[in-house]
Each structure stands twice: as C-alpha cells, then as structure tokens.
Amino acid sequence: MRADGHAPGRPTPDGQDAGELLRRCARDVVDVAEGIRAVSARTGTALSAPPLTASARRRPRTGLAAQWALLRALTNKQGLGGSAITEPKGVGQVLGAARAVLGRESLAALVAVTSLRLRIAAVLVDHPEFGRDPGMRRLMAAVTADRDLEAVRALRALFRDRGAQRALCGLGPLMAELVAVRALLDEDPKRDAARWALAAGREPSAGPPHDPPKETDQGQGAAEAVDLTDQERQFIATEGSFLGFLRNIEVLSSGGRILVQNVRGPDGVVRYVVQVPGMAPGRPRSDAPQDFVRAWHNLFMTDSPHTRSVLLALADYGIPRGADLALIGHGEGGLALMNLARDEEFCRTYRVTHVVAVGSPVDNKKPADPRTWVAAVTNQHDIMAVLDGRDAGSAFDPHPHWHAVDYTGPTRVFPLCHMLREYIEHLRTVIPVAREGVDAALTPYRGPIVRTQAYQLKDRARPPEGYPFLTLPTSSIPTTAGPVDVPVRYYDSSAAHLCFPVPADAARRLLPGVTRPTPSRLGRRALAVLSLYEHRCSTIGPYTEIALSVLVDDLWRPRPYDIATDLLRRADLRRTGRYVLSLAVTSDEARVVAREIWGQPAMRTTAEADLMGREIGVRSGDLGLTVEGRLGPGVRCPEADWTLYGRRADSTVRTLVRAHGRLRLHPGTGVRLRLDTAAAEPLAGQLRRLGIDRARPLLVLACPQFMLHRSAGAVLPR
C-alpha cells in the first residue's frame, strides 16, 4: 500500500492503462528482439564453424550448399537481415562490411527500434510534457521516420552525435530501451555483448557491484573542500531532521557539491550524515559524461568517478572507522549513495545505519549490511525514479521490509515532479505521516549539527562541461531568487534573431530618455531585433526567452553608422549594442536574474520553442505571439557577440554576451511573426508601434546549437 492509500497497480482513471499496455507490449517486443539477436549469433557461429569450413573444402558440393544456405538465412533482407554481429573476424567481419555497404539493418535492430517507439508512445501517454524535453525531441525526430529502416539509420546517427549525448542523458524513463537499441546498432560485437547484458533495464543490478561492465569508466574522481556562501549558510539546517537534510541538499543542488555533517545525537554520540543531490534537469553536470550509455552504466557501479569522488570526500572529512553513517540523497545522488551502501568494503569501514533515497531509482538495490535501514520516497508521477523497469503502478514490490513511500503526488508534470523542492513540499503537506516515519527512524541523527563541510566533486579525467569556452571565473550575486553565479553560463542553447527594419522615429519613441540611447540608423530606418532563445541547459536552469530590442548607437558620442564600424571591433570594445525593450522568459529564476542583474524589463510567460532545425517555431499563448517558418539557405557569420543595454532606475546597465556556435544568416522570407492578441501589454504594444506585428523579417540570424555566457550588468553613469 502506498502512503496515499492507493494500492500499487490499480489502474487510475486518467488513462494510465493505455500507457501500461504500451509498456508491456514494448517489453514483449524487446524480448523478441533479444531472442532474434541470439538466433542471429548462433547462426553466425554455425556458419563460421571450423569443421564446416574444413569439410567444405573437401566436399564442396554439399559443403558450399550448406554454407550458402546458412549465409542466406543469416543475411537475407526478408529474414534475419544481414546481421553479422557474432564474429569480429573472418566471415562475420566481411558480412558486417557488406551490410554497411548495402545499407541493411538486422531484423533484431528493427524489432528493437519498434520496442523503443512503443516505449516512447507509452511515456508520452502518461507524460505528454516529456515531448518537449530536448533529448526526447531529438529522439522522436530520429525514430518517427516513416520507414523502420530510416528510423534505425537516424537513430544510429543520433547515437554517434556527440552533441546529442547531453540531451539523451536526461531520458531516464527510456534509458533501458536506448541502451538496448544502441547495443543492437553497435558494430563492435564485443561491446555489443557487454551492452546487451546491461540492456533493457533488467540486468544492471543483477551482478555484484564490483563486477562492472567491460567498459569501466577510467575517469578519476576528485573532491575538494569548498566553503558555502554566506547566503547558503543561512539555509543550512542547524538541527538534524529529515526535511532539514533535504533542504540542505536543495541548497547544494547546483554545481556538483555534496555535504558532510556531524550530528550529536540524543545519546551524545557524534554521527555522520552524507547528503548528495542529483543532477538537476537543464543544469550543467559536474561529471560531463562522454555518452549516455556510460552515464547509465555509472549509475549502477560503485566504481564510477562519482562514487570515487564521494569516497574521497569522506576520507578528507576524517570520518573514523566504524562510525555511524546516514546516507541521504535525491535522484542520481540517492542512487550513488545506495551503490556505496552495496559496497561490502565501504560497509566494513563504516556502519551504514540509514539510506534515504528521494526520487531515486533504487528498487533493485540491496545494501551489503542487512541491518541498514532503507527508505525510498517516490512520487508515482516521477518518471526518473522508475529507471529499473519497475514502472509506476507496478504491483511488484521487491523489498517488502523497506520503508517505501510510494505516493501519487499532486505534481504530475515532468520535470517539476522530480524536483526536490516538490518532494519537500509533499513530505510537509501531502504525506506528513511518511515524513514522521523517516524522522522517527533517523532519531539517532536528530540533534545539533556540530560541523558542516561541502565538497566539490570533480572528474579529473575529463574537462569540465563547456571547456574551455565556459570555464570562467565566477562570482556570486545575491538576488531575491537566491545567489546567482555570474557570468551566467548557457551550455546548450538555440537562437533565432529576427531582424526588422523599422521607422527610426517609432524606435526612438520606445527608448527611454530624451538624448540617449538613440537608435542606430540605416538611412531612415532603425533595426529592431526579436530574439528567440531556447536555453536547454544553463546555470539558471532551462527556459525559453523572447526579447525585443533595438540597435542603439554609442551612448556618449553617437555617430552615423556607428554600428558598421563597431562590428569590426571586439565585442568588449563595442559602444553600440541592443537596447532591450521587453523580455519574456518562462522561468521565475530567469525573470529575476534579467530584472535584478541585467536591468531588463522581464516578465514571466509560457512559451514553447523549437529552433534546432530548418523549421523553426515559437509559440506563446500568454503573449499571443507566434513565429514560425522555414529558414532558407544561409551563409556562415562570425560569432554573435553582443552588448545588451537595460535600465535600472535612471541608469543604463551594460551586459556583455559572448557566444560560441555556428551562426548563419538567412533571408527572412520564409519566416513570419504573428500577433494574435488585442492586449496592449509591453511586447504586443511595442511590436504594433514598430509596425512588425504581422511582418516577415528582413533577415534571420540563426544558430541551432551554441554556448554563451552573459556577464553581470555594469551600471553606467547617468
């Protein structure tokens, strides 16, 4: 029975039956794919059997006929379909090369891709919002090709695309199928076998923790003691409690840090609590996985860079042997800690008394010490917490003696339902009894905190994400939404800048002040830019941004055609820039940062953007704004570094934007802006006054994937 009174497996009235049916069919189909792969492997073994090769030389009439029949069975396009995955050398290798030349795919791969497509359909039935996930969009673009064969090829290309790996890492609910399908599409038979063993989400936990897959991650973990900022210290709990520990994790949720604390228990004994956050969707990862399969493997290994880093942090902290330890984590952090608890050596060194995992896929894990008390808190809507193939609502309960808090929370939408903030709120208001249960179990850890130390986890074997462009010195600026590191860094973004010639007088009337700034003129026209951004990963989280700006001259010495000469200068030396007239963003954090750090008139809105392909589209129901169309042929442009101007009180705020990506200049003929609102709100009114509320842009500067960073705003003298 779940904490909210629902029995697991009972169909809910909101249509989960269809999703469950699709999942079950997907599992059946992937089982068939696995079987076909094994048949192909055995047929290949028979074909390359040395007695057959030797005897066929002696008796070619029957021998060659047998070899031909086997070859036909193995490679026929209407049958097993040319799979030669069993033999790295000889006939198998030749067949593999032939398959590549002929563009064939094995039947096993085709069937596995069908399973993946069914699984995608199942996820979207329950969580249609997951369709907006960047990784899901790329995956769907690949596998929804009309023909199976095209889907397989597109998927193979996606798996090879290094730029797509970050996005694919976020597809937790589909990871088992992705790994399985990639195993079938892999040309290397040795790696194929190893991956297949880990595929389909059934096997990763079957082996002992010290039995990693053949592709052991050679990354070296590292942990460095770091200080918390003053603002962070204010939020760190001073008394041990379940919610206090979770709030600590929430404070640490960005930047790959963990927290170790000493607690003096009610009995006067000092115990230790290790708190590890998970990876927040849409924020940079500290471990920057090389690909999604490796990231997936690491989740199930005690010997991954992440767990090695946690061990180094504990060693540095100086926890004595045999000390009592409570491990508390969220998401991937909970899984990493559970992997530590499964490590017999670790459990011999310390006495792991408690493991509490919130929103973590720990169902199939079992601590090495049978005395360890385990609690798993899972919102049934949190698809990231059911990675192990035990789907939401499954009647299977692998650990009847665990304190399993399996509830249906009010938050359905992903990724909101996976966020720790939501879990904390639910534990406070929806399932207080469950919280009290965990608190009661954690009684030995409920006392004053006597020492707190944060550690930054690193992987020395790999450069940090975004290196070198985004490897910058940063500083923390307090805002009403909490401290924000500047420069704000964007690791994975798309943008389209729609450039409209507008009447210079109309542009001037929208700018503040009488004398400055003044719009840059191109003859009698000024240039307005509607910038559309999709930020999939940034240090302030993922969001969509719609900004209307006007190109302005040097604030102090405006001269005609300033803009032309300025384009030849380095961005940091430019005096012209874009004055932001209005800005709409889809997250509160981004709104606060834009308002308080960059002085831009930001408002919160809803918007969906797809700017990664030739077909671009941005829709905002709140703003009544639609931009859609197809980009025509384009030419490569230099990097789009900009200076942005905003306003704070009566002062102008200057923000430097540096970008790194492949910017292209397209004619604007295929793209149209449409405004379907009578509202006179800032953006709509400004578009109308500029006369571009139903216009095609002159030019579009587009970049489907790039990185950028925005400095803190510098306030200029009046």
Next chain:
Amino acid sequence: MVTESPRATTASADELLAHTGTLRADADLMDGYARQLLATAATLSGCPAAPGWSRPALEQQAAACTTAAEQLRTAAEALETHTRAGDWD
C-alpha cells in the same frame, strides 16, 4: 603430411550435427517470435493510444521472422545433408 585422426573427425561431425539441431530449434523459436509479434499487434489494435504505424510494422517483422524460420530449416537441412554425406571416418 598432416592427417586428421578418426576421433577428431567424429567430433567434427558431432559438432555440425549439434549446429543442425540448434538451427532447427532456432527456426521453431523464430516461428514463436512471429506469433508473439502478431499477438502484440493484435493487442495494440484494441488500444486507442497505440501509434498507427505499430500494427503494420509488427506484422511486417512477424513475416520476416517466419521467413527466417524457413531459411533456418533449409540451412539445417543442407548442413545435415553435408554432415551425413561426409566420409568422417
């Protein structure tokens, strides 16, 4: 001059016969997979949320399984003929 010993050649024949048995068993398995895929296609046809492509795709893959089963049986037959025709002793 190198010659094969009678024991080795008998072992080779046994190995090829074992492959023959495996191929026949795999052919039966492939027939089973075809039935399984058709059953899945039938199940999905009653599900309104099932994608439209799923049924034809599964039926096509089931047909490929059936073809593969026939070809595996043919290969088993050919391999057995070759094994039995041979002078292994």
